[in-house]
Amino acid sequence: MENAVKISVKNLNLYYGDLQALKEVNIEISENSVTALIGPSGCGKSTFLKTLNRMNDLIPNTKITGEVLLDGNDIYAGDCDVIELRKNIGMVFQKPNPFPMSVFDNVAYGPRVHGERNKRALQETVERSLKAAALWDEVKDRLSKPALGLSGGQQQRLCIARVLAVQPEVVLMDEPTSSLDPISTGKIEDLMDELKKKYTIIIVTHNMQQAARISERTAFFLLGDLIEEGDTIDIFKTPRDKRTEDYITGRFG
Amino acid sequence: MQRSTRKKAVQGVAFSFLWIGAIITIVVLLVIVGYILYQGVPGLSWEFLTQSPKAGGKEGGILPMLVNTIFLVIASLAIAIPVGVLSAVFLAEYAKQGRIVRLIRSAAENLAGIPSIIFGLFGFIFFGKILGLGWSLLNGALTAAIVVLPTIMRTSEEALLAVPQSYREGSLSLGATRWQTVTRVVLPAASPGILAGLMLSMGRIVGETAALIFTLGSADRIAQSLMDSARPLSVHLYILAHEGISTPKAFSTATVLIILVLILNLTAAFLVSRANKNRKTKG
Numbered sequence: 001m002e003n004a005v006k007i008s009v010k011n012l013n014l015y016y017g018d019l020q021a022l023k024e025v026n027i028e029i030s031e032n033s034v035t036a037l038i039g040p041s042g043c044g045k046s047t048f049l050k051t052l053n054r055m056n057d058l059i060p061n062t063k064i065t066g067e068v069l070l071d072g073n074d075i076y077a078g079d080c081d082v083i084e085l086r087k088n089i090g091m092v093f094q095k096p097n098p099f100p101m102s103v104f105d106n107v108a109y110g111p112r113v114h115g116e117r118n119k120r121a122l123q124e125t126v127e128r129s130l131k132a133a134a135l136w137d138e139v140k141d142r143l144s145k146p147a148l149g150l151s152g153g154q155q156q157r158l159c160i161a162r163v164l165a166v167q168p169e170v171v172l173m174d175e176p177t178s179s180l181d182p183i184s185t186g187k188i189e190d191l192m193d194e195l196k197k198k199y200t201i202i203i204v205t206h207n208m209q210q211a212a213r214i215s216e217r218t219a220f221f222l223l224g225d226l227i228e229e230g231d232t233i234d235i236f237k238t239p240r241d242k243r244t245e246d247y248i249t250g251r252f253g
Numbered sequence: 254m255q256r257s258t259r260k261k262a263v264q265g266v267a268f269s270f271l272w273i274g275a276i277i278t279i280v281v282l283l284v285i286v287g288y289i290l291y292q293g294v295p296g297l298s299w300e301f302l303t304q305s306p307k308a309g310g311k312e313g314g315i316l317p318m319l320v321n322t323i324f325l326v327i328a329s330l331a332i333a334i335p336v337g338v339l340s341a342v343f344l345a346e347y348a349k350q351g352r353i354v355r356l357i358r359s360a361a362e363n364l365a366g367i368p369s370i371i372f373g374l375f376g377f378i379f380f381g382k383i384l385g386l387g388w389s390l391l392n393g394a395l396t397a398a399i400v401v402l403p404t405i406m407r408t409s410e411e412a413l414l415a416v417p418q419s420y421r422e423g424s425l426s427l428g429a430t431r432w433q434t435v436t437r438v439v440l441p442a443a444s445p446g447i448l449a450g451l452m453l454s455m456g457r458i459v460g461e462t463a464a465l466i467f468t469l470g471s472a473d474r475i476a477q478s479l480m481d482s483a484r485p486l487s488v489h490l491y492i493l494a495h496e497g498i499s500t501p502k503a504f505s506t507a508t509v510l511i512i513l514v515l516i517l518n519l520t521a522a523f524l525v526s527r528a529n530k531n532r533k534t535k536g
Contacts (some may be wrong), residue, residue, distance in 0.1 A: 055426055061364035097419035100442050113429040159423070166427055185343070248376075 003030035006200045012066035021047045023224045034201045036211035039221035045204045049172050053089040089170040090163030096155035098147035103139050106147045110166035133161035153184025173203040220244045293508030296501045311499045317475045321483040326458050329396035337405030344415035346435050365403035370463040377467035388482040393469025401454035408450025414441040445528035452521035456514045462487040488512050
């Protein structure tokens, strides 16, 4: 069964000043699936991820051409509301970045900035989000404790809960397990499997096994080019491009 | 063999100079503070702190000066905090880093380097004569606010810049606006550093004399309004010593002044160390 297309990227180019970081990228990302972006450091995969929720707006001197369509609407069109866009497309970062406030306040942060004041509603959202991030049982007795006291793996799941609390449709993950130990990594991978039933997930990873384990689709980037994209199983078993094969078999990168 | 002994000897000489430098600093501090306490503590009493001066300060206490000093600190911080912190937020969070920002920064640095007697003269002429504020609490507060403005601005800006970028990214990626990000995440995270800057500024105001003689005046009673002339502790000390009214009273006033400044500086140091500790647990 083919899922509907959630994000469609057409002829996307991105420049940091004179440097072209993405070259004519075309890709379609389907709903309720995990798409893995792989490639050596500096290949543009994190840059590409950031174009999807316009976090690259924060970097001065970037220029973008082409289209990124979310449910058919260009997110780079003049009338696109960036606030609304980021509410719909959440992001989990490489290093866990909980705010220096309590566990509860971290998860309630998103709903609060979007205007939710009702205490009961906030409590329900926090509980639901922490449960969805498989963290509730570990933190339910310490919701008022500082989030920075949690372990790294817990902090990362807290960041996932914080994203889920604003009820996004797409979750972007930028090497979410690269700073975590294998047990925490396993928990987050299990979580992704669960989350893709409700959300569209796009993950940047340096870990080939991880990409193979968790994703349905894989895209291989090299020096700003999207070299190859397809079903994960095909990319890993029968890559069409020599460079893809070299990379996944560890011959470079 | 010979070479290594020579290297060690050079190092030994260098170390002893470092030690001597450090010891001199501490000794100078201890001698000054110790001498003033030695001369001033015997004159300290509850009456000294709670009575008005009599005979121009020869007798009685320093209550009005203590109260005036507190008034001055409150009034000048009420002016300097909004201006200083807001401009720091503008510089660190909003302004496009470029020529204008560098210009504002170097203006603040230059402002910090101007001798405070110049601010006193400026306040005397501009606030006092041209705006007609005369010798008043308001004039003193405005002048003192200018004196500490660069400190507040710089320390606040540094505290804001020390907030990890990942907090801003996290907040913005959840759909928060820049302003929400600044007020709900960045400013609270920077607050210990900002508070430390405020404490240092308070110490500076409490100790400021030159900028205040011409602006705040020297009336030795508690100011009744913002337009009243008022003598703070520092000016009282200056008058007692300069006009030879009473050396023991001058030392006792100095003792109170030193203790006040010491408390403020220690509080600042405590806040800074707590801020650093927080930063470390952030990993």
